[in-house]
Amino acid sequence: MAWLITKLSTLFSMKDLGPLSYFLGVEATYVGHNLHLTQSKYALDLLERTKFKDAKPISTPVSTGQKLSAYVGEPYKHPEQYRSVVGALQYLTITRPNLSYAVNQVCQFMHSPKDTHWMAVKRILRYLKATYDHGLVYKPGDMQLHAFSDADYAGNPDTRHSTRGFCIYLGSNLVSWSSKKQKTVSRSSTEAEYRQLAYTAAKLSWFRSLFKDLHLHLLLPHIWCDNVSSIALASNPVFHSRTKHLEVDYHYVREKVVRKQLLIHFICSQDQLADLFTKGLSSSRFKLLVSKLPVVSRPVSLLGAVRPSPSYKNPAHV
Incomplete structure (x- = not known):
């Protein structure tokens, strides 16, 4: 790695910022040999912006067997808001593969969202409220x-x-x-x-x-x-x-x-x-498959003695 950095520095202007901790909204945390990738601050900012920081949490991002249609429901009154929120949710799938199916469903109606589609977006946000600090963990293998x-x-x-x-x-x-x-x-x-x-x-x-x-x-x-x-x-x-x-x-x-x-x-x-990427699942099956991805909560020890509430502004730097 030192050799690679030396070679790259001959072609590009580079600066060593030390171990990675935060980059483009993605937080990197090391625990022993394990690497945790989360987007906690990004998720909290989204909940704050959409006024969902005090929403009632839910256990799955999409209801069992949910199929959205372009012809059901009335046109949503704020299509710009819909596109903005869905775009933000799409960026969250970088570290949250368990959101992929739900976000893919709502992404298909960006051109002409209905109120039923916005209801689906709100369910994703309520799920995000319950799991804002979850992310992927990587370990040697x-x-x-x-x-x-x-x-x-x-x-x-x-x-x-x-x-x-x-x-x-x-x-x-x-x-x-x-x-x-x-x-x-x-x-x-x-x-x-x-x-x-x-x-x-x-x-x-x-x-x-x-x-x-x-x-x-x-x-x-x-x-x-x-x-x-x-x-x-x-x-x-x-x-x-x-x-x-x-x-x-x-x-x-x-x-x-x-x-x-x-x-x-x-x-x-x-x-x-x-199965997690093709259909809406029951709560028990959804949680089982998510645990095998694995998408897990950031270790409590890294968050300090008190677990931050969704109003906590800067959980990124550890």
């Missing part, structure tokens, strides 16, 4: 990439596009995640799941290329999927004649499996971590 891939078939009530989600771990550390609407309509749950499988495989390939450039060897990556048909399709060429519309995705994943550059495994839906 092995160099094994493994991913969880899932899709909610035809989940969009307006267009019937599926919602896709994945999360990628390096060892026990979450390094990449996503919750998005698929670009095209899928004709079956297998097609929706397989398209997401191909997308997740591409992300894993990118990670392997990145680490190869850094001269770091990664073990063979694994993908965990809860759709039996998709797994069979990746390893059984007999299915090919029935899935010509999936030809590009088919060949991409199939080639990775044949070349032994990727392993795909079945996982039951109950243990599918990517």
Whole structure:
């Protein structure tokens, strides 16, 4: 690292500011060998700005099975406020992957928000009130990439596009995640799941290329999927004649499996971590999956003897 800094200083004007503690709203805290990343101050400022610092907290950011529609509800009277708050929530997903699905849902109506969409935003803010100091924790571990891939078939009530989600771990550390609407309509749950499988495989390939450039060897990556048909399709060429519309995705994943550059495994839906990025869940299941990301509260010892209230102005510097 010292060599890298020396090389960079020959090309750029640089200054050593010491160990990282706060950067662009992200707070970095070290506890032993563990690194905690949070956005507590940013979250508190958002709650203050939206007058939600005294709101009643709630246990999940989205209600079970919630599906927002562009045609339900009356036009929201303050669309500029909606766009501003949703944009701020989007930035919070840097350290809060558990907000990804809820924020993705409300982001789809920036052009013409309804009052029902604002109600969904308010629920996210109430959840944020309860978990403003939560964030990701990173710890030393092995160099094994493994991913969880899932899709909610035809989940969009307006267009019937599926919602896709994945999360990628390096060892026990979450390094990449996503919750998005698929670009095209899928004709079956297998097609929706397989398209997401191909997308997740591409992300894993990118990670392997990145680490190869850094001269770091990664073990063979694994993908965990809860759709039996998709797994069979990746390893059984007999299915090919029935899935010509999936030809590009088919060949991409199939080639990775044949070349032994990727392993795909079945996982039951109950243990599918990517569920968190594709649909609204019950409180108990949501909390279980969040704990496995892991998104946790910053250690109490770092906050002093008294835990700050949401009106606390500067929890960033430790």
